[in-house]
Amino acid sequence: MTGPTAQQTPETAPAAPPISFARGAPSTDIVDVEGLKEAAVAAFDTDPAGMTGYGTAVGYVPLRRWIAEKHGVPEDHVLVTNGSMQADAFLFDELATPGAAVVTERPTYDRTLLGLKQRGADLHLVTLQEDGIDLDEVEALLRSGVRPALAHVIPNFQNPAGYTLSLEKRHQLLELAREHGFVVFEDDPYVDVRFSGEPLPRLLELDGGAASTSVVYASSFSKTVCPGIRVGYLVGPPALVERIRVRATNTYIAPNMVAQGTVNQYVRGTRFPAALERVRSALAERVGLLDVALREHLPQASFRRPDGGYFLWVELPAGEGHDVRRIAQEATRRGVAIVPGTDFLLDGGENAFRLAFSGVQAADIEEGVRRLAAAVAAAQG
Amino acid sequence: MTGPTAQQTPETAPAAPPISFARGAPSTDIVDVEGLKEAAVAAFDTDPAGMTGYGTAVGYVPLRRWIAEKHGVPEDHVLVTNGSMQADAFLFDELATPGAAVVTERPTYDRTLLGLKQRGADLHLVTLQEDGIDLDEVEALLRSGVRPALAHVIPNFQNPAGYTLSLEKRHQLLELAREHGFVVFEDDPYVDVRFSGEPLPRLLELDGGAASTSVVYASSFSKTVCPGIRVGYLVGPPALVERIRVRATNTYIAPNMVAQGTVNQYVRGTRFPAALERVRSALAERVGLLDVALREHLPQASFRRPDGGYFLWVELPAGEGHDVRRIAQEATRRGVAIVPGTDFLLDGGENAFRLAFSGVQAADIEEGVRRLAAAVAAAQG
Numbered sequence: 001m002t003g004p005t006a007q008q009t010p011e012t013a014p015a016a017p018p019i020s021f022a023r024g025a026p027s028t029d030i031v032d033v034e035g036l037k038e039a040a041v042a043a044f045d046t047d048p049a050g051m052t053g054y055g056t057a058v059g060y061v062p063l064r065r066w067i068a069e070k071h072g073v074p075e076d077h078v079l080v081t082n083g084s085m086q087a088d089a090f091l092f093d094e095l096a097t098p099g100a101a102v103v104t105e106r107p108t109y110d111r112t113l114l115g116l117k118q119r120g121a122d123l124h125l126v127t128l129q130e131d132g133i134d135l136d137e138v139e140a141l142l143r144s145g146v147r148p149a150l151a152h153v154i155p156n157f158q159n160p161a162g163y164t165l166s167l168e169k170r171h172q173l174l175e176l177a178r179e180h181g182f183v184v185f186e187d188d189p190y191v192d193v194r195f196s197g198e199p200l201p202r203l204l205e206l207d208g209g210a211a212s213t214s215v216v217y218a219s220s221f222s223k224t225v226c227p228g229i230r231v232g233y234l235v236g237p238p239a240l241v242e243r244i245r246v247r248a249t250n251t252y253i254a255p256n257m258v259a260q261g262t263v264n265q266y267v268r269g270t271r272f273p274a275a276l277e278r279v280r281s282a283l284a285e286r287v288g289l290l291d292v293a294l295r296e297h298l299p300q301a302s303f304r305r306p307d308g309g310y311f312l313w314v315e316l317p318a319g320e321g322h323d324v325r326r327i328a329q330e331a332t333r334r335g336v337a338i339v340p341g342t343d344f345l346l347d348g349g350e351n352a353f354r355l356a357f358s359g360v361q362a363a364d365i366e367e368g369v370r371r372l373a374a375a376v377a378a379a380q381g
Numbered sequence: 382m383t384g385p386t387a388q389q390t391p392e393t394a395p396a397a398p399p400i401s402f403a404r405g406a407p408s409t410d411i412v413d414v415e416g417l418k419e420a421a422v423a424a425f426d427t428d429p430a431g432m433t434g435y436g437t438a439v440g441y442v443p444l445r446r447w448i449a450e451k452h453g454v455p456e457d458h459v460l461v462t463n464g465s466m467q468a469d470a471f472l473f474d475e476l477a478t479p480g481a482a483v484v485t486e487r488p489t490y491d492r493t494l495l496g497l498k499q500r501g502a503d504l505h506l507v508t509l510q511e512d513g514i515d516l517d518e519v520e521a522l523l524r525s526g527v528r529p530a531l532a533h534v535i536p537n538f539q540n541p542a543g544y545t546l547s548l549e550k551r552h553q554l555l556e557l558a559r560e561h562g563f564v565v566f567e568d569d570p571y572v573d574v575r576f577s578g579e580p581l582p583r584l585l586e587l588d589g590g591a592a593s594t595s596v597v598y599a600s601s602f603s604k605t606v607c608p609g610i611r612v613g614y615l616v617g618p619p620a621l622v623e624r625i626r627v628r629a630t631n632t633y634i635a636p637n638m639v640a641q642g643t644v645n646q647y648v649r650g651t652r653f654p655a656a657l658e659r660v661r662s663a664l665a666e667r668v669g670l671l672d673v674a675l676r677e678h679l680p681q682a683s684f685r686r687p688d689g690g691y692f693l694w695v696e697l698p699a700g701e702g703h704d705v706r707r708i709a710q711e712a713t714r715r716g717v718a719i720v721p722g723t724d725f726l727l728d729g730g731e732n733a734f735r736l737a738f739s740g741v742q743a744a745d746i747e748e749g750v751r752r753l754a755a756a757v758a759a760a761q762g
Binding site (some may be wrong): 025028037043044045049051053081085097111114115118171222225227250252253254258259332 | 406407412414417418421422425426429430431432433436437455463464465467470494495496499603607608609611612631633634635636637638639640642643672
């Protein structure tokens, strides 16, 4: 989400328009604006009272039903929210109370870390490997006496790393959760923008779906419909969903009915599958070009090409004294934006950065990486 | 917002459909659904990137500008939120901290009381008179050493009472706020649905508008556009707005852009003035019929006919042992819903209830009051 902030002076501003690998958002050309417009009209025509009335904090009933069917759970397991970050906030208010031990991946989404820190949770960041969170490290934590209330994972195409939690580790994490009585928060906004490889079962499913007691699942329509629609949701045990419903009612009465009604029409409509396919193929093309360009222009960098999502995590060789803040500044001067690795960690990350390929047109990717390589070189000089 | 909850048994259920004086929401017939649909289409056509992208927590920029112009303040005084209750929640998080003294009207909106209680604020409820909050009582509080951080007032067509704060008292309240260093929270969702009498200047204006340091103003498009659109806003000193912007960013990134873009097109469009006039005249008709019906069927009740808004506060003679919970139950049995006065107070209110006329069609009002009068009689028997 972070955009470039430094102001360019006339002397240093490049002639070419800036290229942003910083924003975890789709470029407008891969959003089906016509389809959304049609969906909004259909929603007002079909259910004027539901679109314009308050509704309740559980969300727009037909969309809630669609989500429940998608995940094979009864409707009372589902709560729709104004974007999934609002869902995170409600869940953290319930479970990440002051002093509560919470496990997250290292690195992880900067806003997740911030939300947990602000609530005074006792944070334990566990190394993220290419196949997901390091479970030996989690076990060592548990052996040391830490009793987590919550373990937050982004299982598919993780933000910022792009890594995916393996099936074996999914099973193992659930075993640990059941044995030690913590909740796994499966934060899964990118799952439906997989462009290669085989989909893996959700932790929620592996834990029994409707019978699950160890998983709270969150996802969003930001990546499949568009971010401005701000519709996300939680799936979890009904008693917890009911507590969050009360909290949501007292915060904003109900989430946005116009937006949810539009999403409901859109995802049930005929244009959605093709639009989603267009998003996936655009992301696949972009990551392919980024892969090639990084190998050519920044051969010293290591990274893993993801099978979906928006992000790729780049590490420069350790021990060479890289300072990613300086690299980011040099990049800004050259008209390219990145997010420093340090933003996704409590400490470290000076030799790493996140590249978001979701918002960069294919034609701009190589030029962006050229500028970035020049910035890396300049920052070392 | 509260709807009827008690389940009717087949034996006692009336043949006629239920009539709800409980919900503070407009009936769908006074919502301009066609106009909203056109506005949504225009918004997608005019600004596809702005509608579908994340945006930022200050809100959709063209709507924020419209609000700033409406109130004669620079844009950095304005923050748009997912409904004005979310704006209240953010402001309370900033100012109604645990132990902070907060003044409210007595009675006042039940969700306001709940939000303040949940945050651990030190609540001081001050009698609401027909011309607004009792300032002698406020002065006595201040003399007794109470140092409020915040005084919450609903100056126009108060919820639940329907009363309006007089011009003289507006000036006096601001004087007290400046002298004693507290913030007046001007919670004003009903101002634009005035159907009789002359509009009064806002406290925000009387405090200097852009130069105001003692007032935070909140309003909403729920009453002028529709509730399901969930768009509200705050106007206040830029430093406070900036703190709330950070809080909003960390909660949900940005409020709903699709909804805000639709509101922006709608309020700038040609249909809005006529639609608003239709809302006002429908509300005027409903309150007129309610006035007549109450005088005829419930002559022992006292109430003040409001000049706008959604609500009317009914008091039955004190000392007659009225029990409004029993009245509400008897009413439900007879197919009419009300909200007990006790919901709007920390104590008392057993002989009072709120009638919302916003959601009841003109043709149903007399029948609703007949049922209510029967319920009052039955509850005393």
